[in-house]
Amino acid sequence: MSxxxxxxxxxxxxxxxxxxxxxxxxxxxxxxxxxxxxxRYLFAMRAAERRWGVPVHVxxxxxxxxxxxxxxxRTPYRWALGVIPMGRASSAYGYxxxxxxxxxxxxxxxxxxxxxxxxxxxxxDFMGWYIDKANRKLGIPKSDARRQYLAYxxxxxxxxxxxxxxxxxxxxxxxxxxxxxxxxxxxxxACGRERR
Numbered sequence: 001m002s003x004x005x006x007x008x009x010x011x012x013x014x015x016x017x018x019x020x021x022x023x024x025x026x027x028x029x030x031x032x033x034x035x036x037x038x039x040r041y042l043f044a045m046r047a048a049e050r051r052w053g054v055p056v057h058v059x060x061x062x063x064x065x066x067x068x069x070x071x072x073x074r075t076p077y078r079w080a081l082g083v084i085p086m087g088r089a090s091s092a093y094g095y096x097x098x099x100x101x102x103x104x105x106x107x108x109x110x111x112x113x114x115x116x117x118x119x120x121x122x123x124x125d126f127m128g129w130y131i132d133k134a135n136r137k138l139g140i141p142k143s144d145a146r147r148q149y150l151a152y153x154x155x156x157x158x159x160x161x162x163x164x165x166x167x168x169x170x171x172x173x174x175x176x177x178x179x180x181x182x183x184x185x186x187x188x189x190a191c192g193r194e195r196r
Contacts, residue, residue, distance in 0.1 A: 022071040022118070031060060031184040032191035034069070041069075042193065044121040052128030056194055058145045059127050061181035062152060065173065066097035071118045073097060095123035106130070127152075134159070145181035146174045 025041075027033040035042040045056040067073035074093055091100040094117025098106070106126050107115050115122035134140050134151040138159060142148070151159040153170060164170050188194035 022073075024069040028064060028068060029183075031057065031187040032193065034060070035188075035193055038069075038120075041120055044124040047121065048124040048128035051125065052132040052142075054128045054131045054142045055185070057181050057185035057188055058131070058143060058148065059124055060184045061145050061177050062127060062149055063095050063123070064180055065149065065177050066092075067095050069095065071095055071120065071123075094118045095120055096127050098123075098126055102130075146178035149174045149177040 025034045025037045027037075041060075042056070045059045048054060048059060049056055063069060071094060073095070092098060093100075096117065098117050103115075103117060103126070106129055107113050110125065110129050112122065112125065115125070117123060117126075130152060131140075131142055131148050134148055134156065135142050137156050138151055140147045140151055150164045150170070153174075154163050158164070164174070185194065189196055
């Protein structure tokens with residue numbers, strides 16, 4: 001085999017071993033564009049909706065807030081003296097920005113031991129599981145994106161204590177999540193991807 005052919009096959013092999021492409025969809029403000037560009041997102045969210053009863057537009061709004069649809073999103077590094085890295089702000093990772101301990105609880109309870117936070121189908125199933133638990137434990141409707149986001153951010157006990165009430169910035173974020181959920185819902189209805 002010629003050296004050129006061997007080099008070509010080696011390059012092809014190395015390219016096939018490359019990491020996943022985690023870039024977000026091109027237009028994050030248009031739900032129809034997102035699901036047209038990434039049909040597997042809609043497939044994953046519909047599966048979570050069937051299993052857990054959480055509407056697609058609620059899942060989309062929370063994922064947008066948490067990771068902007070970047071599959072390998074992480075929290076930023078903390079720095080000492082502006083130059084010494086002190087580790088990440090938290091262990092949150094993936095589409096749904098799930099902490100290590102919460103992810104372990106989900107994998108155990110949902111019996112999804114091979115689930116990974118950087119796979120959209122696992123991230124949406126996690127989100128469905130979590131929102132379903134918030135519905136059962138706290139009585140928050142699964143379609144209430146604002147209150148579900150507050151419980152998602154603060155945890156069940158934090159939400160029950162009302163810890164979010166002292167965080168005006170978090171209340172503003174939850175309001176944005178609610179508005180985005182409503183916008184995504186209207187868009188998905190308009191392009192025939194969701195019912196009224």
